[in-house]
Amino acid sequence: MEVLKVASNSNPNKVAGALAGMIRENGKAELQAIGAGAVNQAVKAIAIARGYLAPSGVDLVSIPAFTDVEIDKETRTALKFIVFPRN
Numbered sequence: 001m002e003v004l005k006v007a008s009n010s011n012p013n014k015v016a017g018a019l020a021g022m023i024r025e026n027g028k029a030e031l032q033a034i035g036a037g038a039v040n041q042a043v044k045a046i047a048i049a050r051g052y053l054a055p056s057g058v059d060l061v062s063i064p065a066f067t068d069v070e071i072d073k074e075t076r077t078a079l080k081f082i083v084f085p086r087n
Contacts, residue, residue, distance in 0.1 A: 064080070
């Protein structure tokens with residue numbers, strides 16, 4: 001599954017559109033964010049995507065978790081959000 005990487009300057013509406021598309025196609029999605037600004041944009045995107053999918057009867061659930069990511073041979077801690085429809 002492709003991971004959507006969110007930065008502090010990411011447009012939450014565009015991320016939400018990509019997130020909703022992944023949910024429709026794959027049934028789940030994963031967002032990854034490093035830093036407070038990126039986490040803020042990711043949370044906004046999840047809320048917006050929830051609004052996009054609600055009219056079709058899909059309610060989203062998000063599970064946050066920590067993950068280690070290697071960037072330029074340096075290990076960084078990222079937050080990942082696993083997003084899927086509520087059953």
